[in-house]
Amino acid sequence: MADVQPLRALHYDQRVIGALADVVAPPYDVIDAGQRADLIERSPFNVVALDLPKGEPDPYATAAELFDSWQLQGALVRDSEPAIWAHTQDYTGPDGRKLTRRGFFCRVRIEPYGPGRVRPHERTHPGPKEDRLRLTRATRANISPIFSLYSDPSGAAWDALSPTTESAPWGEVTDADDTVHRLWRVSDPAAIASVQGATRDAELLIADGHHRYETMQAYAEEIGGEGEHRYILMCLVALEDPGLTVFPTHRMVRGLDSTRQEGLAEALRRDFEIAEVPLEQITPDPGGGPLQLGYIDSHFQRPFRLTLKDQAIADAALPDHSPAYRQLDTGVLEALILKGTLGLSDEDISHFNGLFYARDTAEALSMVKSGEYDAAFLMRPTPVQQVRDVAATGENMPPKSTYFFPKLLTGLLFNPLV
Numbered sequence: 095m096a097d098v099q100p101l102r103a104l105h106y107d108q109r110v111i112g113a114l115a116d117v118v119a120p121p122y123d124v125i126d127a128g129q130r131a132d133l134i135e136r137s138p139f140n141v142v143a144l145d146l147p148k149g150e151p152d153p154y155a156t157a158a159e160l161f162d163s164w165q166l167q168g169a170l171v172r173d174s175e176p177a178i179w180a181h182t183q184d185y186t187g188p189d190g191r192k193l194t195r196r197g198f199f200c201r202v203r204i205e206p207y208g209p210g211r212v213r214p215h216e217r218t219h220p221g222p223k224e225d226r227l228r229l230t231r232a233t234r235a236n237i238s239p240i241f242s243l244y245s246d247p248s249g250a251a252w253d254a255l256s257p258t259t260e261s262a263p264w265g266e267v268t269d270a271d272d273t274v275h276r277l278w279r280v281s282d283p284a285a286i287a288s289v290q291g292a293t294r295d296a297e298l299l300i301a302d303g304h305h306r307y308e309t310m311q312a313y314a315e316e317i318g319g320e321g322e323h324r325y326i327l328m329c330l331v332a333l334e335d336p337g338l339t340v341f342p343t344h345r346m347v348r349g350l351d352s353t354r355q356e357g358l359a360e361a362l363r364r365d366f367e368i369a370e371v372p373l374e375q376i377t378p379d380p381g382g383g384p385l386q387l388g389y390i391d392s393h394f395q396r397p398f399r400l401t402l403k404d405q406a407i408a409d410a411a412l413p414d415h416s417p418a419y420r421q422l423d424t425g426v427l428e429a430l431i432l433k434g435t436l437g438l439s440d441e442d443i444s445h446f447n448g449l450f451y452a453r454d455t456a457e458a459l460s461m462v463k464s465g466e467y468d469a470a471f472l473m474r475p476t477p478v479q480q481v482r483d484v485a486a487t488g489e490n491m492p493p494k495s496t497y498f499f500p501k502l503l504t505g506l507l508f509n510p511l512v
Contacts, residue, residue, distance in 0.1 A: 095210060096244065096296045097203035099325060100176035100286050104235065104508040107171045108265070111139045115267045118505035121238060121302075122146050139169050141505030145237050147229070154232035161233045172510065177281040178289055179264075179507060180255040181329060185273040185500045188341050188454055195337030195500070196252055198289065199239060199277075199507055201325040202298065204307075204314050212242075212298045212307070213485040217444075217493050226309040236310070236327040236509035240303035241502050243478075244296035246332040254288035255280055265506065273500040277507075293330065299485050301331075301498045313511075327509035329502055333478060340481065342377075342473035343494040344452040345427065346461055347436065350391075350468040354436060358469075361435040362389070365407050366400040373397045377455045377472045385426045388455075388472030392462045402426065416487040423474055424495040431471070443493065451494045 111117050116137040119125065122145045125133070133142040149156025164170045179199040186192050205211040229237065246252070255278075263276040280286065300307055310326045317323045331338055350358065362368060366387075376388035376397040385402040402408060405421070411429040412420045419425050432438045432449065442448055450467065452458035458470040476496050484491055 096212075096293045096298050097205075098290050098293045098330070099201040099203070100178045100281070101199075101201040101325075101327070101507075101509055102173045102176050103179065103199075104165075104170055104172045104510050105506070106139070107168055110167070110169045111137065114265045114506075115269075117141055118267055118269075118503045119145065120269070121501050121504060124501070139164060141237065144233065145229075145504055154228045157229060158232040158234075161235065170508070173279075175281055176286075177279045178255070178286055180259050180278040180280055181506075182259065182276045183273050183337070183500050184276075185271065185337075187339055187499055189339075191339075193337040193339065195331060195339075196335055197329045197331035198251070198255055198280075199327065199329050200289070201509060202240075202242070202328045202330075204310055204324055204326050206311070209486075209488075210297050212300065213488075214300050214304050214307075214490055215481050215485045216304060216495055217440075217490045223305050223309050223312070226306055227312055230309060230313050230511070234323075234511045236306075236511065238303075238306065238504040239327045239329050239502055239507070239509075240307050241301045241498065242303075242328050242330055243299040243301050243333050243338070243482075244293055244330055245334070246292055246296070247334055248292075249332065249334070250292035251289045251330075252332065252335075254285045254292070258282075258285070267503060267506075269500075269503065271500060275503055275506070298328075298330070299333075299482060301481075301496070302501070321512075322509075323511040325509070327507065333482065338478060339499065340475050340478055341453075341497040341499050342475045343497045344455070344458040344473050345424075345432070345471040346450040346452055346458060346467040347432070347448060347469050347471075348450075348467045349448045350436075355393075355468075357435055358431070361431060362400060365403060365430060367403055369399045369401075371397055371399045373459075375399075376459075378474045380475050380477070382477075385423050386474060387423070387427065389469065390459065390462055390472075391469040392465050392467065395463065416484070416489060418480065418483040418487055419489050419491075422480065422484060422491060422495070423476065424492045427471060427473075428492045453497060 117139045119142040133140045144157045147153040147157035181197050183195045258278045258280045265277045267275045378386040387400040389398045408426045461467045462470045
C-alpha cells in the first residue's frame with residue numbers, strides 16, 4: 095500500500111532568483127561538464143551546483159554550504175503548509191507525436207521492495223548510489239525527485255487535481271527539448287484526501303530513479319527512528335495516462351576483435367532471420383511477436399533487420415526466468431548475444447566495459463560511423479504493460495531497458511529530510 099503524503103516543499107522564490115528556467119536542470123546523470131558550465135552561467139543559483147557539486151576538498155560539503163546559503167538569502171523558501179503539486183509536461187516525443195503527460199509531486203513513505211509496495215524494474219549500477227548517499231547526508235534533502243508509476247484506471251487522482259490546473263500555474267519552464275513543464279500547488283484538504291484515497295492501494299513501480307530510491311532506503315536506515323527522512327520526493331504518473339510513453343535505448347558494443355566478430359556473425363546466422371533494409375528503416379517498429387533488432391557494424395556499415403527465428407531459442411537461453419522476461423527484447427539480447435556470444439559479464443555491463451547506450455537512432459549511427467563503437471543493436475521500445483508484467487514477477491530488467499520521455503526537471507521542488 096502506498097503512503098502518499100503532501101509535503102511542505104522547499105522551492106525557489108522567483109522574486110529573488112528571476113526566471114525559473116535559469117535555475118532548473120536536467121537529471122544529474124545526463125549532464126556533462128560542458129552542460130554543467132552552461133547551466134552555472136545562467137544563474138549562480140542553478141540547481142546543478144547542488145546536484146553535481148564541485149569544491150575541494152569535499153564537493154558534498156560545498157553543496158551543503160550552498161544549500162544553506164541559498165535559504166539564508168531567501169532564494170529558497172519553504173511552504174508553511176503541506177501541498178500536493180500537480181504537474182504537466184507538453185512534449186514532442188522522439189517519434190514526432192505531441193502529447194501531454196500528467197502527474198503530481200508528493201512525499202511517499204520509503205518501503206522495502208516487494209509486492210503491493212514498491213517495485214524496481216531495472217538492475218542498478220553500484221557507483222551512483224555512493225555518490226547520491228554522500229550528497230543526501232550533506233544536504234539532508236531530496237534534491238531531485240523519483241519518477242514512479244501507479245495504476246488508476248478511473249483517473250480519480252488527476253480528477254481531484256485538474257480543477258486547480260485551470261488557473262495560472264505556479265511555475266512554467268520550457269526546456270532544451272521544447273518540453274513545457276507546468277506546476278500547480280494544491281493545498282485543498284479535500285483534493286489531497288481524494289488523491290490519497292485513489293493511491294492508497296496502489297503498488298508503485300519506479301520508472302526512473304532506482305539509484306536515488308535505494309540511496310534513500312540506506313539513508314533512512316542509517317538515521318533510524320521516525321521522521322521526515324522516512325519519506326521521499328516522488329512524481330507519480332498513472333499507468334493509464336495517455337501521455338505516458340516509453341522509448342528504446344540502443345546498445346552499442348566495442349572491442350570486437352576478429353575472433354569475437356566471427357563468433358557474433360555465426361550466432362546471428364544461427365538464431366536470427368537476417369534481412370538487409372534501407373537505413374531509414376533500421377530501427378524496428380514497436381510491436382509484439384518475436385524479438386526484432388536493427389543491426390549495423392562499423393566495418394561494412396550495412397543496415398540489417400534481425401528477427402529471432404523461434405521463441406524457443408529465447409526460452410532455452412533464459413530457463414530460470416519468467417515467461418514475461420523471456421519475451422523481453424533487452425533480456426533476450428543480453429542472454430543470447432551480449433553475454434552468450436560476446437562474453438560480457440554483469441560487471442562489464444554495469445561498468446560500461448565494452449557496452450554503451452544511445453538514446454536515439456541518429457546517435458547510434460553516428461557512433462558506429464565514426465568507429466567509436468564497432469556495432470549497434472537498435473531496439474524496439476519496451477511496452478508499458480511489459481514493464482509492469484516483468485516487475486510483477488519480482489525480476490529486474492537489464493539496465494536501460496526503458497527510456498521514459500520526457501525527463502523530470504531537477505530544481506522545481508526540494509524535499510527537506512529534517
